[in-house]
Amino acid sequence: MNIAVVGAGGFVGSRLVKKLRSEGHEVTAHGRSTGVDLLTGEGVPEALAGAEVVVNTIDAPSFDADAVPFFRTTTETLLSTADGAGVGNVVLLSIVGIDQVPDVEYYRAKLEQERLVEAGPVPYTIVRATQFMDFVEPIMSWTTSGDTVRLPTTRLQPVAVEDVVDTLAEAATTPPHDGIVNVAGPDIFPLDELARLTLRAHPDGREVTVDENAGLFGQVPQDAIVAPPGARLGTTSYEQWLQREHRA
Numbered sequence: 540m541n542i543a544v545v546g547a548g549g550f551v552g553s554r555l556v557k558k559l560r561s562e563g564h565e566v567t568a569h570g571r572s573t574g575v576d577l578l579t580g581e582g583v584p585e586a587l588a589g590a591e592v593v594v595n596t597i598d599a600p601s602f603d604a605d606a607v608p609f610f611r612t613t614t615e616t617l618l619s620t621a622d623g624a625g626v627g628n629v630v631l632l633s634i635v636g637i638d639q640v641p642d643v644e645y646y647r648a649k650l651e652q653e654r655l656v657e658a659g660p661v662p663y664t665i666v667r668a669t670q671f672m673d674f675v676e677p678i679m680s681w682t683t684s685g686d687t688v689r690l691p692t693t694r695l696q697p698v699a700v701e702d703v704v705d706t707l708a709e710a711a712t713t714p715p716h717d718g719i720v721n722v723a724g725p726d727i728f729p730l731d732e733l734a735r736l737t738l739r740a741h742p743d744g745r746e747v748t749v750d751e752n753a754g755l756f757g758q759v760p761q762d763a764i765v766a767p768p769g770a771r772l773g774t775t776s777y778e779q780w781l782q783r784e785h786r787a
Contacts, residue, residue: 543590546597577613606648618659628715639763662715669723689750698724702773723766740781
């Protein structure tokens with residue numbers, strides 16, 4: 540199968556390209572470094588020529604209100620070009636629960652991106668993932684002051700990136716759902732407890748204190764970004780991931 544991955548130099552896209560190629564698919568990897576710019580349209584027709592499927596894993600350069608026009612423009616460009624190229628399936632990487640968090644600008648931007656795909660001219664599958672396990676430490680750093688990490692008790696269901704990549708690969712190589720597939724980790728944790736687990740595995744002198752208004756996740760309702768019933772659950776637990784990363 541001929542598959543174009545846009546955002547192929549990123550955290551997820553690079554892994555997806557490797558996964559699909561290992562399965563024997565003909566995969567082209569695209570991004571600004573390869574001369575493909577979804578904001579201007581430069582290189583996009585050439586990137587999608589001959590593709591049966593396009594997977595969109597690009598991310599906005601910021602988490603603020605600028606994400607809205609970014610996702611709008613890039614998605615409209617990708618969809619119109621995919622339609623003209625005869626692409627039969629657009630797969631979009633998105634985020635679990637973004638329709639439940641109206642106060643977070645980045646989530647509003649991703650939700651608009653989803654709606655453009657849903658209303659667009661090409662059959663599609665939207666893969667919504669919960670928070671990546673790799674991002675727990677950066678989340679902690681956002682609200683660290685000295686030796687204190689302030690975090691709310693918002694519940695998260697962290698997922699290993701390889702489980703998301705597996706789901707994206709399946710979506711890219713099977714008929715489009717014209718709907719949403721949710722993927723999440725096997726366990727749910729309050730964010731403050733997730734940070735304590737992290738620091739027990741990788742102690743650095745910091746301690747965690749509860750602050751329900753701290754950081755981006757202080758704007759998220761308690762269970763909004765936990766996967767809904769019927770979600771595909773990954774096989775890697777957060778404790779297993781921590782042990783693996785510690786050995787690495």
